[in-house]
Amino acid sequence: MHSRHDTLGERVFDVANYLFLTIFACVTVLPFVYIVAGSFTTEAELAARDFFIIPKDYSIAAYQYIFSSSTIFRSIGVSIFITVVGTITNLAFTLTMAYSLSRKDLMGRNTIMNLVIFSMLFSGGMIPTYLVVKELGMIDSYAAVILPGAISAFNLIVIKNFFQNLPPGLEESARIDGCTELGVLWRIVLPLSKPIIATFGLFYAVGHWNNFFSALLYLNDHLKWPLQVVLREMVMLSQLAVGDMSNMDPNFVRPPDQAVKMAVIVVGTVPILMLYPFLQKHFAKGMLLGSIKG
Amino acid sequence: METTAQASDKRNPQRPLPVRQKRSWTTRIKKDRWLYVLLLPGLLYFLVFKYLPMWGVLIAFQNFQPFLGFWESSWVGLDHFRNFFGNPDFVRLLRNTFILAVYDLVFFFPAPIIVALLLNEIRVGIFKRFVQTMVYVPHFISMVIVASMTYVFLTTQGGVLHDLIQQLTGRSFNFLADPDWFRPLIILQIMWKETGWGTIIFLAALASVDVEQYEAAVVDGASRFQRLWHVTLPAISGVISILLILRLGNFLDNGFEQIFLMTNSLNRTVADVFDTYVYFVGITQGAFSYSTAIGLFKSLVGIVLIFGSNYLAKRMGKEGLY
Secondary structure (H helix, E strand, O other): OOOOOOOHHHHHHHHHHHHHHHHHHHHHHHHHHHHHHHHOOOHHHHHHOOOOOOOOOOOOHHHHHHOOOHHHHHHHHHHHHHHHHHHHHHHHHHHHHHHHHOOOOOOOHHHHHHHHHHHHHOOOOHHHHHHHHHHOOOOOOOHHHHHHHOOOHHHHHHHHHHHHOOOHHHHHHHHHOOOOHHHHHHHHHHHHOHHHHHHHHHHHHHHHHHOOHHHHHHOOOHHHOOHHHHHHHHHOOOOOOOOOHHHOOOOOOOOOHHHHHHHHHHHHHHHHHHHHHHHHHHHHHHHHHHHHHO | OHHHHHHHHHHOOOOOHHHHHHHHHHHHHHHOHHHHHHHHHHHHHHHHHHHHHHHHHHHHHEEOOOOOHHHHOEEOOOHHHHHHHHOHHHHHHHHHHHHHHHHHHHHHOHHHHHHHHHHHOOOOHHHHHHHHHHHHHHHHOOHHHHHHHHHHHHOOOOOHHHHHHHHHHOOOOOOOOOHHHHHHHHHHHHHHHHHHHHHHHHHHHHHOOOHHHHHHHHHOOOOHHHHHHHHHHHHHHHHHHHHHHHHHHOOOOOOHHHHHHHOOOOOHHHHOOHHHHHHHHHHHOOOHHHHHHHHHHHHHHHHHHHHHHHHHHHHOOOOOOO
């Protein structure tokens, strides 16, 4: 590990470096661990102990409480719906447009590319976009959180460049065999592009799951709120009266606010952490792809 | 286009030119009709959700009334801009936006570079991968959760970090409401969330450094710090300058969601930046035209910054970004 050329100073640096990076890794992860531990404990323990990662008194009261009414379940359902439908919409819009723009002989291609690039430099801004969505009658509908972001211009350009670099021979032979453009896209181009579709699908999906602001802007009806908006209401604005204790054991004591908040945070974080192995792999790839070609 | 038409005209002198042109135009569309069908949804998306709002910024020069609509609302010229520049809020917003951007540049921007360099010095592969796996996690967590965790940790009502600091210093800090703590919190949050992820691009650049360069440096008797300075750092200086230019190009874009989430009635004086102000004035108070004017002002400054930084990059002999 240490080469013989290492001086004392270099060894001290090495030790300090390992120490620093270990602390850095802990600082990123320990807050989650504490939140999970805190969500499973009792009020007495939360008040008595400082930082801990293993609770002494286990309690699932916080979870019983937040799942006692339909609010959390409903918002999770909404978030899943928006993520699934939104990602499919994103991919359908982005892939079709990227494919047609990848064909260099297409008339009007340059004009449209310039339109796309200009939209990255200048935008109408929040209020005009809001007014357009409102005029289209989409306020309080899920279309408002899905359609206005259907294509990311950046992703579109990266995917278009990827399609352009596919070997042209396969597409041509399919065309000679009588395949229509739709057939070429569906049977040749998309199967060759599975990795990049997975990458950008995950990009879009994480964006939808984490999206908070479109929902706040366009969904006034709190029954339609996705998890992120409900989470903010509960944790940051302390609107904690979500539980429905009418069906519960009369001895059930309402868990402490802090534990309820932690439990909600855990519920909002777990899906992302479960996907994390995929995310880490595909995101890093996608990010480098974008930085090279974008 | 014209030259091809003339060339084909020479080859087929009998064929009249205009008809030929028209036919080639229609046949090209006909040949590619499926491509245009595929293009249509995306094109409509850009026209409706990107270009219609761009046209809609014209309400910045109107007294837009929702019940009158765009065509019936009266035009007021530059009144909203004049009002805004004369409003004390303008200076405050400019100040807040600028200070946050400078803090971001000074404290957050170098962080991933330093961590990447430190990771690069690690020679135990498994430890390096372990650290990377850990520090990438927060990138995928939503800003709502980051802000929520900050609240849970720092609340004066039993936040664990607040209590620890109280024990250590003997003082109770109200981190979440005190305006003095707003900017440090924003920067710490973003450093916590994005430093690890930001290392990826630098690590990729470092991975492409030729091992022979290091070996040659060792043969020449270079110490590790000399190797870091003379081999490693030059290898990533290109990436650093590109990212710096990109950052300068959107200097005014403070993280909207983050600032919105961390804003409360007690820290508004330092928390308000252009984007959040547009939301509060436009959506909450319904002053559509006035807030659109503010947004337009910010977009125009943004364009100047993007082209300015790109020009700067070209002057410095770097490849421009556009």
